Amino acid sequence: MNKDSKIYIAGHRGMVGGAIKRALEKRGYTIIVTRTSAELDLRKQESVAEFFALEKPEYVFLAAAKVGGIMANNTYRAEFLYDNLMIEANIIHSAYQQGVKKLMFLGSSCIYPKMAPQPLKEDYLLTGPLEPTNEPYAIAKIAGIKLCEAYRDQYGCNFISVMPTNLYGYGDNYHPQNSHVLPALIRRFHEAKEKGEPEVVVWGTGTPRREFLFADDLADACLFLMEHYNERELVNIGTGEDIPIGELAALVSKVTAYKGAISFDTTRPDGTPRKLMDVSKLHQLGWQHFTLLEEGVQAAYQDFKQHYLR
Numbered sequence: 001m002n003k004d005s006k007i008y009i010a011g012h013r014g015m016v017g018g019a020i021k022r023a024l025e026k027r028g029y030t031i032i033v034t035r036t037s038a039e040l041d042l043r044k045q046e047s048v049a050e051f052f053a054l055e056k057p058e059y060v061f062l063a064a065a066k067v068g069g070i071m072a073n074n075t076y077r078a079e080f081l082y083d084n085l086m087i088e089a090n091i092i093h094s095a096y097q098q099g100v101k102k103l104m105f106l107g108s109s110c111i112y113p114k115m116a117p118q119p120l121k122e123d124y125l126l127t128g129p130l131e132p133t134n135e136p137y138a139i140a141k142i143a144g145i146k147l148c149e150a151y152r153d154q155y156g157c158n159f160i161s162v163m164p165t166n167l168y169g170y171g172d173n174y175h176p177q178n179s180h181v182l183p184a185l186i187r188r189f190h191e192a193k194e195k196g197e198p199e200v201v202v203w204g205t206g207t208p209r210r211e212f213l214f215a216d217d218l219a220d221a222c223l224f225l226m227e228h229y230n231e232r233e234l235v236n237i238g239t240g241e242d243i244p245i246g247e248l249a250a251l252v253s254k255v256t257a258y259k260g261a262i263s264f265d266t267t268r269p270d271g272t273p274r275k276l277m278d279v280s281k282l283h284q285l286g287w288q289h290f291t292l293l294e295e296g297v298q299a300a301y302q303d304f305k306q307h308y309l310r
């Protein structure tokens with residue numbers, strides 16, 4: 001990618017697309033093409049084809065998707081499958097038709113089988129059944145990976161796939177029902193502090209371990225791989241470190257300056273005991289994360305107070 005290459009970020013208003021846009025601008029890339037979903041509904045094949053024919057981007061970051069927590073994934077199963085399949089199929093096919101030099105498809109760690117050994121290696125893909133609650137989303141993401149592979153195999157397109165771990169950061173989703181665990185905890189602890197509640201109850205035993213990556217670190221990794229990685233195989237992006245949910249709750253309590261107690265509702269399900277990415281491939285390629293979890297949670301909490309609460 002040159003500084004004057006034409007780069008399209010699909011989903012630039014999202015947490016990930018926004019971080020990629022900031023990272024590109026910071027490094028001096030000047031020709032960045034964007035459209036909101038109101039301007040261009042990526043589920044519409046003809047509109048996407050017209051947009052690509054008009055703009056002819058040279059590089060594409062595919063960070064547009066229908067995204068949500070377990071509840072949203074399980075409730076809107078048809079939408080998670082249909083929207084994501086349409087978005088990625090339309091973009092990948094148009095990118096091929098218009099001769100895009102390179103495309104990066106962003107998937108997710110939920111593509112791996114529910115019972116896969118930990119940490120999750122790239123080659124565990126399609127080795128067992130998926131977690132049922134987000135199966136439609138995972139199937140759509142797997143289809144995206146397979147589209148990139150197939151367009152490479154048949155047409156020689158340089159389309160690559162990356163699988164980020166759980167993300168958090170600027171512009172995250174703090175919706176009371178549809179958010180992921182870390183933004184949900186930030187909101188819960190902040191509200192408990194504001195209302196002077198004596199206790200925050202966290203679902204489950206607090207022992208399941210999860211990995212979290214700051215979205216701006218992810219964007220840095222995406223740019224690194226866009227510059228240096230041209231292979232068919234997908235690449236995991238994460239920290240390679242995980243933390244028990246109980247410790248995460250304590251960290252969020254500290255960052256939000258909540259003074260009450262934390263308790264665990266053990267009648268609630270825990271989910272998978274551990275979910276950690278194997279990032280040895282990424283490390284071997286020469287990239288490592290740099291934002292510490294506490295630092296990142298501080299930044300996210302400031303952003304939540306400044307932007308979301310308004």
Ligand SMILES: NC(=O)c1ccc[n+]([C@@H]2O[C@H](COP(=O)([O-])OP(=O)(O)OC[C@H]3O[C@@H](n4cnc5c(N)ncnc54)[C@H](OP(=O)(O)O)[C@@H]3O)[C@@H](O)[C@H]2O)c1
Nearest residue numbers: 011013014015016036037041042063064065067108164167
């Ligand atoms: N968040 C995570 O923890 C996480 C973890 C792993 C992987 N990922 C992956 O990273 C990517 C981006 O996630 P995110 O967290 O940034 O999501 P997000 O904040 O919800 O942003 C998604 C973006 O997609 C766009 N979009 C959705 N439907 C569209 C449509 N029909 N037409 C056009 N644009 C549409 C939206 O555009 P508008 O704003 O214009 O409506 C939005 O900006 C996804 O592929 C996701 O799987 C995320």
